[in-house]
Amino acid sequence: MDAPLTLRDIARQAGVSLATVDRVLHNRPGVRPDTVRRVKDAMTRSAFQPHAAASELARARARRFAFVMPSGANPFMQQIQVQLGEMASWMAARRLSVDVVTTDVFDPAVLAGKLEDLVGRVDGAAVVALDHPSVRAAINDLVESGAKVVTLVSDVPSSRRHHYVGIDNIAAGRTAGALVGRFAGGRTGRIAIMAGSQALRDHAERIFGFSQVMAGEFRQLEVLAVAEGHDEDDRSEHLMRQLLAAHRDIIGLYNVGAGTAGVAKALTESGRAGDVAFVGHDVTAVTRKLLLNGVMDAAISQNPGHEARSAVRVLLALARGEPILSEQEMIRIDIVMRDNLP
Amino acid sequence: MDAPLTLRDIARQAGVSLATVDRVLHNRPGVRPDTVRRVKDAMTRSAFQPHAAASELARARARRFAFVMPSGANPFMQQIQVQLGEMASWMAARRLSVDVVTTDVFDPAVLAGKLEDLVGRVDGAAVVALDHPSVRAAINDLVESGAKVVTLVSDVPSSRRHHYVGIDNIAAGRTAGALVGRFAGGRTGRIAIMAGSQALRDHAERIFGFSQVMAGEFRQLEVLAVAEGHDEDDRSEHLMRQLLAAHRDIIGLYNVGAGTAGVAKALTESGRAGDVAFVGHDVTAVTRKLLLNGVMDAAISQNPGHEARSAVRVLLALARGEPILSEQEMIRIDIVMRDNLP
DNA sequence: TCAAAAATGAGTTGCGCACCTCAAAAATAG
DNA sequence: CTATTTTTGAGGTGCGCAACTCATTTTTGA
Numbered sequence: 237m238d239a240p241l242t243l244r245d246i247a248r249q250a251g252v253s254l255a256t257v258d259r260v261l262h263n264r265p266g267v268r269p270d271t272v273r274r275v276k277d278a279m280t281r282s283a284f285q286p287h288a289a290a291s292e293l294a295r296a297r298a299r300r301f302a303f304v305m306p307s308g309a310n311p312f313m314q315q316i317q318v319q320l321g322e323m324a325s326w327m328a329a330r331r332l333s334v335d336v337v338t339t340d341v342f343d344p345a346v347l348a349g350k351l352e353d354l355v356g357r358v359d360g361a362a363v364v365a366l367d368h369p370s371v372r373a374a375i376n377d378l379v380e381s382g383a384k385v386v387t388l389v390s391d392v393p394s395s396r397r398h399h400y401v402g403i404d405n406i407a408a409g410r411t412a413g414a415l416v417g418r419f420a421g422g423r424t425g426r427i428a429i430m431a432g433s434q435a436l437r438d439h440a441e442r443i444f445g446f447s448q449v450m451a452g453e454f455r456q457l458e459v460l461a462v463a464e465g466h467d468e469d470d471r472s473e474h475l476m477r478q479l480l481a482a483h484r485d486i487i488g489l490y491n492v493g494a495g496t497a498g499v500a501k502a503l504t505e506s507g508r509a510g511d512v513a514f515v516g517h518d519v520t521a522v523t524r525k526l527l528l529n530g531v532m533d534a535a536i537s538q539n540p541g542h543e544a545r546s547a548v549r550v551l552l553a554l555a556r557g558e559p560i561l562s563e564q565e566m567i568r569i570d571i572v573m574r575d576n577l578p
Numbered sequence: 579m580d581a582p583l584t585l586r587d588i589a590r591q592a593g594v595s596l597a598t599v600d601r602v603l604h605n606r607p608g609v610r611p612d613t614v615r616r617v618k619d620a621m622t623r624s625a626f627q628p629h630a631a632a633s634e635l636a637r638a639r640a641r642r643f644a645f646v647m648p649s650g651a652n653p654f655m656q657q658i659q660v661q662l663g664e665m666a667s668w669m670a671a672r673r674l675s676v677d678v679v680t681t682d683v684f685d686p687a688v689l690a691g692k693l694e695d696l697v698g699r700v701d702g703a704a705v706v707a708l709d710h711p712s713v714r715a716a717i718n719d720l721v722e723s724g725a726k727v728v729t730l731v732s733d734v735p736s737s738r739r740h741h742y743v744g745i746d747n748i749a750a751g752r753t754a755g756a757l758v759g760r761f762a763g764g765r766t767g768r769i770a771i772m773a774g775s776q777a778l779r780d781h782a783e784r785i786f787g788f789s790q791v792m793a794g795e796f797r798q799l800e801v802l803a804v805a806e807g808h809d810e811d812d813r814s815e816h817l818m819r820q821l822l823a824a825h826r827d828i829i830g831l832y833n834v835g836a837g838t839a840g841v842a843k844a845l846t847e848s849g850r851a852g853d854v855a856f857v858g859h860d861v862t863a864v865t866r867k868l869l870l871n872g873v874m875d876a877a878i879s880q881n882p883g884h885e886a887r888s889a890v891r892v893l894l895a896l897a898r899g900e901p902i903l904s905e906q907e908m909i910r911i912d913i914v915m916r917d918n919l920p
Numbered sequence: 921t922c923a924a925a926a927a928t929g930a931g932t933t934g935c936g937c938a939c940c941t942c943a944a945a946a947a948t949a950g
Numbered sequence: 951c952t953a954t955t956t957t958t959g960a961g962g963t964g965c966g967c968a969a970c971t972c973a974t975t976t977t978t979g980a
Contacts, residue, residue: 240640240673242935242937243936243937244936252958252959253958253960254937254959254960254961255959255961256957256958256959258937258939259957259958261938262938262939266956266957266958267957267958268947268956268958283667283670285667285670286671286936286937287671287673287936287937288634288671289630289631289634289635289672289673289935289936289937290631290635290936290937290965291936291937291938292630292937292965293629293631293632293635293935293936293938293964293965293966293967294936294937294939294964294965295937295938295939295965298582322905323903325627326901326903328625328627329628329629329630329900330630330631331582331629331631407917407918408918410917410918411915411917413917414915414916415915418760418761419760421763422763445917449917533760539910541905541906542906545903545906558668559667559668561664561668561887563661563664563883564883564884564887568881568912568918568920570910570912570913571912571913571914571915571918572913573753573756573757573913575749575752575755575756575787575791576749576750576752576753576910576911576913578908582966584965584966584967585966585967586966594928594929595928595929595930596930596931596967597929597931597970598927598928598929600967600968600969601927601928603967603968604968604969606969608926608927608928609928610926610927610928610977613927613928628966628967629965629966629967631966631967632935632965632966632967632968633967633968634935635934635935635936635966635967635968636934636935636967636968636969637935637967637968637969
């Protein structure tokens with residue numbers, strides 16, 4: 237039918253040389269605006285797409301990406317790293333390398349420092365970022381240096397990052413609210429909320445969404461003040477015990493962050509697990525078990541594998557100047573119950 | 579650090595020529611088993627991955643895939659085709675072409691004929707298949723001809739297809755059951771099931787899973803006999819009216835296939851929408867609206883975009899002899915409620 | 921042992937593009 | 951007008967591999 241077009245065909249159509257087409261394609265200087273337009277028109281007219289394999293092959297230089305992740309035992313973050321590992325051969329075949337840099341993301345200065353270290357050393361970076369002025373500045377510096385930057389899991393919307401890979405946390409909170417409300421049935425009673433800290437952007441957003449739904453749709457349920465367990469099992473367990481003791485009519489529980497094992501322990505040992513609609517976040521070894529034995533009713537989850545792959549794909553597409561398949565890269569809010577456990 | 583390896587390096591390591599490495603890599607004949615082993619060892623030892631771009635470039639010939647889809651107005655199938663369209667530039671950059679062949683998939687002879695037509699004409703095919711002996715034979719012929727074959731949405735497990743892109747329908751039915759059961763609260767009453775036809779494999783599997791959960795976990799709920807609306811709005815609406823009239827204590831409804839608009843119309847006009855926990859399948863314009871206005875409580879969904887992309891990626895990986903990222907290609911059972919509508 | 925068959929080596933070509941140099945032409949400033 | 955700068959053309963090289971050909975070596979069978 238139609239033999240695939242090449243840059244040579246575009247050059248002929250535009251009435252210019254191959255060198256000029258190359259200059260236009262790579263935004264190199266020294267081409268008159270008028271000529272640029274002619275070449276771009278020719279490409280548009282024939283819906284030309286440079287052969288991805290050829291351009292990839294020609295650019296000898298391997299691409300280097302970095303993932304800046306929280307240090308510590310956060311199982312969700314570890315799952316992302318595992319999934320990165322599983323992409324190894326996929327990346328090797330594309331001559332990509334990914335370095336994982338772990339750091340204390342809760343300390344803005346440390347995080348910003350790690351980001352500054354990357355300037356000029358990588359083609360792109362995925363960052364689990366704290367939303368803080370110095371972090372924002374470091375991200376902007378990285379972008380300025382020509383690197384592509386995506387924020388991961390937690391966004392810094394005011395920075396110049398090219399893309400955010402993660403879920404809408406307000407919607408996630410609303411979803412949790414709808415589930416707790418419905419699972420609690422038509423009963424009347426109190427709802428407990430356990431969070432890591434309301435200073436964390438994603439936690440705050442989830443609580444906001446949750447409260448929105450409870451106030452709007454489930455008036456018969458009274459939401460208690462948020463307890464802050466700092467994502468730690470022990471602390472969360474202790475607070476949960478106090479809540480359960482203080483309020484005999486708790487019929488719903490939303491655990492916003494981690495520390496799920498502690499929360500569940502307190503709930504189980506109170507003997508009231510069957511009476512409380514319990515919704516939390518993420519599918520980990522702990523939550524999987526709780527879902528299976530019925531202590532937990534649902535988990536709101538973002539797919540760590542999808543996030544890892546999406547971050548790499550988006551960085552690669554940005555680096556190559558290819559379009560991003562927005563539908564593909566949208567991270568969905570998964571509702572996971574016992575029967576659709578992945 | 580380590581300059582990327584090439585086939586030349588492998589040849590040197592294995593103590594053979596480039597030609598022999600090439601023969602081994604492409605399973606060409608005329609190499610002693612002992613030599614094959616030495617070459618493969620060398621590749622394994624150094625974790626060698628052929629440069630994807632280079633091999634793609636060298637094979638000049640464009641790849642042709644075919645998608646065999648049901649004709650008719652099934653919105654889910656149309657969404658898959660739309661998503662294929664959105665991949666156009668992605669595929670163009672990789673010199674892939676995809677032909678969509680629509681056919682009456684409910685007629686085994688017609689479907690098998692279409693598949694036989696593809697033999698020798700494509701490098702791969704994705705098929706929404708009926709599980710029938712003649713279809714199975716046609717799939718096997720296609721595989722025999724060297725084409726890669728994936729079944730899409732509906733599987734033919736006994737065929738020699740290379741891969742299935744779709745969800746576990748029994749688990750989907752179980753998930754629907756868990757949702758209807760919980761949303762119905764602690765109440766006692768009857769549950770209605772509307773399906774396209776129990777002769778369809780996916781519908782039958784969903785009903786099986788649904789019934790399993792209802793019988794096991796929600797004894798207070800009595801499941802009525804399955805009504806078959808043939809995925810048509812009018813027919814489904816009519817049957818639904820009859821059911822609602824005959825049973826005043828229906829508190830749950832599971833719509834297994836399409837025809838959702840008809841089912842919802844009957845339910846709404848009965849004035850009992852608020853009392854009935856209604857769970858159906860797929861996010862379409864119709865179900866989206868029903869979720870938003872509260873008539874429908876949840877939709878079990880498989881992401882059509884994911885299925886389209888997964889089918890293409892799997893066919894491409896199979897054709898290139900690359901490994902498949904199983905976690906990436908697993909299609910998840912999405913639970914969609916008003917608040918996490920994508 | 922020798923002829924036939926099998927296995928292997930050595931080499932070539934081209935895929936489409938990125939990236940480079942150098943010369944020539946055109947536009948612009950003085 | 952000339953001198954300078956800007957723009958464009960022409961061409962080369964190499965990325966790593968697929969897919970071939972043809973000669974040479976090794977193995978096998980009679």
